[in-house]
Amino acid sequence: MLVKEVKALIGKDIKLELKQKYVLNGILLYLLSTVFVTYLAFEEVITTETWNSLFWIILLFVGVNGISKSFVQESPARYIYYYTIASPQAVVLSKILYNLLLMAILSLLSFGMFLLLMGNQVVNTGLFILALILGSFGLSSILTMVAAIASRASNNFSLMAVLSFPIILPLLLTLMKISRLALTSPEWPGTAGPLVILLTINLAVIILAYLLFPYLWRD
Amino acid sequence: MTKENLIKGLWWKLLGFLLLLYAVIYGFIVPIPETMISGSLRNVFYHVGMWFGMFAMLTTSFIFSLRYLRGFREKEDVVAVEAANVGILFGFLGLITGMIWAKNTWGAFWVRDPKLDGAAVGMFIYLAYMVLRGSIDDTHKRAKVSAVFNIFAFILWIVFVLVLPRMSGSTIHPDQDGAPIMALDLSATTRIVFYPAMVGWILLGFWIMNLRVRIRKLGMRNEA
Numbered sequence: 419m420l421v422k423e424v425k426a427l428i429g430k431d432i433k434l435e436l437k438q439k440y441v442l443n444g445i446l447l448y449l450l451s452t453v454f455v456t457y458l459a460f461e462e463v464i465t466t467e468t469w470n471s472l473f474w475i476i477l478l479f480v481g482v483n484g485i486s487k488s489f490v491q492e493s494p495a496r497y498i499y500y501y502t503i504a505s506p507q508a509v510v511l512s513k514i515l516y517n518l519l520l521m522a523i524l525s526l527l528s529f530g531m532f533l534l535l536m537g538n539q540v541v542n543t544g545l546f547i548l549a550l551i552l553g554s555f556g557l558s559s560i561l562t563m564v565a566a567i568a569s570r571a572s573n574n575f576s577l578m579a580v581l582s583f584p585i586i587l588p589l590l591l592t593l594m595k596i597s598r599l600a601l602t603s604p605e606w607p608g609t610a611g612p613l614v615i616l617l618t619i620n621l622a623v624i625i626l627a628y629l630l631f632p633y634l635w636r637d
Numbered sequence: 638m639t640k641e642n643l644i645k646g647l648w649w650k651l652l653g654f655l656l657l658l659y660a661v662i663y664g665f666i667v668p669i670p671e672t673m674i675s676g677s678l679r680n681v682f683y684h685v686g687m688w689f690g691m692f693a694m695l696t697t698s699f700i701f702s703l704r705y706l707r708g709f710r711e712k713e714d715v716v717a718v719e720a721a722n723v724g725i726l727f728g729f730l731g732l733i734t735g736m737i738w739a740k741n742t743w744g745a746f747w748v749r750d751p752k753l754d755g756a757a758v759g760m761f762i763y764l765a766y767m768v769l770r771g772s773i774d775d776t777h778k779r780a781k782v783s784a785v786f787n788i789f790a791f792i793l794w795i796v797f798v799l800v801l802p803r804m805s806g807s808t809i810h811p812d813q814d815g816a817p818i819m820a821l822d823l824s825a826t827t828r829i830v831f832y833p834a835m836v837g838w839i840l841l842g843f844w845i846m847n848l849r850v851r852i853r854k855l856g857m858r859n860e861a
Contacts, residue, residue, distance in 0.1 A: 563789060570782045571772040580768055584761035585790045587754075588797040619796060626792060630785045633706055 420511070423504050427512035432519075434491070441491070445484040449524055452476050453531040466601045469539045473532055474594050477557070478586065480524050485517050485561040486578040489569035501635065510631035514562045514624070521554035539601050545609060546600035549593055552616050556589045559623045566634045589623075592616045646847075653840025660686075660834035667830050680738050682830055686838035687731030688756070693839045694724030694846065695759065699791040702784035712854075714780035717787060718770065719849040723842050725763050732756060751802035752810045758797055762790045 435442050456472050489497075500509060529550065540546045564582040568574050596612045664682040698720035705713040735753070736746045747753065769786055773779040 560793075567769070567782055567786050567789075570778060571769055572774075573772050577769060577772060580765045581786065581790075584758045584765060585793045587758055588793055588801055591801060615800065619793075622792065622796070626789055630789060633781055633785050 420505065420508055423508035424512045424515065427500075427504060427508060428516050431512065431516045441487065445480065445520075445524070446527070448483055449476070449480045449528055450531060452479065453528060453535065457535040464536050466539050466598075469532070469536060470594055470598050470601055473528065474553075474590060474597065477521075477525055477528055477553070478583075478590060480528070481521055481557045481561050482579055482582055484520055484524060485558065485565050486568065486575060488513050488517065488562055488565040490574060506632040506635035507628055509635060510562065510566070510627050513566075514559045514627065517558035517562050518555050521558045522551065525550045525554050541602065541604045542600040542606070545606065546597055548613075549596045549600060549616075552613075552620060553589075553593045556593070556616065556620045556623065557586070559620065559627055560586050560589060563623070563627045563631070566631060570634060589616070589619050592619065649840055650844050653837050653844060656833045656837030657841060660830055660837055664830050664834065667827060669827055677738060677741060678827075680734065681827075682834040684731060684734040684738055685831075686834050687727050687734060689835045690838040690842040691724050691727035691731055691759070694720045694727060694842050695763070695791065695794075697843075697846070698724060699787060702787040702791075705780060705784045706788075709777070709781070711776070711780065711857075714784065715850055715853050715857075716846070717784065719846050719853065721763050721766060721787070722849065723846045725760065725767075726845075727838075727842060728756060728760050728763070732760070750810065755794075755798035755802070759794055762794055766790065 453476060456476065460468060460472065529546075561582055564578060564585070568577040568581060571577055592612050592615050596609060596616065599609055599612070660682050664679055669676070669678050698717045701713045701717035701720060704710075705717060735756075739748060740746050766783060766786060770779055770783045773782060
């Protein structure tokens with residue numbers, strides 16, 4: 419039942435996105451132009467450390483922008499309709515999975531842009547891709563929850579940043595640590611600790627989202 | 638409040654007051670071990686107390702947010718928000734006392750350290766919590782949405798404060814390696830001030846919170 423609802427809701431989101439292409443195009447262009455601006459601004463100072471920091475900070479901003487619309491995109495009446503036909507758990511899981519897809523596309527695109535403009539600094543590609551996937555998942559689940567919270571308040575956009583930046587730090591710092599390892603050594607040993615923390619954070623966020631979202635969904 | 642209730646709630650306030658009086662007076666007399674930071678070690682009775690107070694307040698706020706979501710009683714939302722307010726107060730006092738101490742022992746007001754980062758992030762989270770509350774007009778919706786944020790943020794903050802510093806393993810604070818707090822430079826004689834002082838600060842926090850909750854409830858009764 420839950421799986422069926424989640425599938426239907428994700429399908430709905432994808433269709434909606436493809437129909438209103440300007441939203442998706444907007445966020446893609448936002449990503450490309452941000453990477454380009456940083457490339458011009460940081461031209462002379464791209465070291466491994468700055469490469470790493472810039473990459474994740476850009477991804478954070480793109481994520482905040484791309485996901486903030488999750489619960490305000492459609493009309494309030496339509497949310498009432500979803501409320502009557504789907505369980506809140508299905509709604510939040512479908513949004514998280516949908517945003518995971520979005521973040522995965524955006525992060526791979528961002529990686530591609532970085533390779534093109536700032537050269538390849540990654541020496542352990544497997545680990546870096548793993549960080550991208552787990553990172554997309556973490557960013558998507560935390561930001562989806564924050565988007566749901568912010569959508570219940572006025573001044574949605576600045577609230578989205580204010581609420582998400584401090585609570586995303588455990589995830590972001592762990593991700594940056596893993597990706598720093600991927601940038602500096604081709605070895606896998608030593609990566610288990612941060613990876614376990616990353617997985618734990620992801621799991622905790624998913625459980626919290628599953629338990630807490632119903633309180634945001636009904637008025 | 639009846640007279641009986643007044644007396645019943647009095648003992649812990651009195652206890653907190655006496656413990657702090659003891660800590661403030663005896664904290665300056667008690668012999669302390671000779672260390673590099675010499676006399677400024679006495680700040681441990683006050684600065685660390687601010688963190689204990691903040692931690693107790695924010696935990697209380699978290700617990701009352703959980704309780705609010707179970708029964709939707711407005712009373713519990715009031716405690717959650719006032720505990721967070723007092724937590725922010727203690728947090729800023731902890732930052733100020735810590736910054737002055739840091740300037741004199743480490744040479745700068747702010748240094749890169751997981752403990753400082755954790756404290757700053759906690760302040761950002763709870764200031765954001767207040768902004769969130771401010772941007773919702775409906776009382777019940779405000780209570781519910783901010784309770785959800787409080788629970789979500791507190792758990793992630795705990796991960797940030799307790800788990801990540803162990804990972805990086807490089808704090809310049811003296812309580813490394815999960816050793817009992819301050820075990821490195823607190824001798825038995827200083828401990829007889831340290832522990833009572835910590836309890837005193839926490840009780841003071843609860844007292845301030847208690848007063849603020851009562852003021853707010855009176856305000857609510859006036860409106861009704």
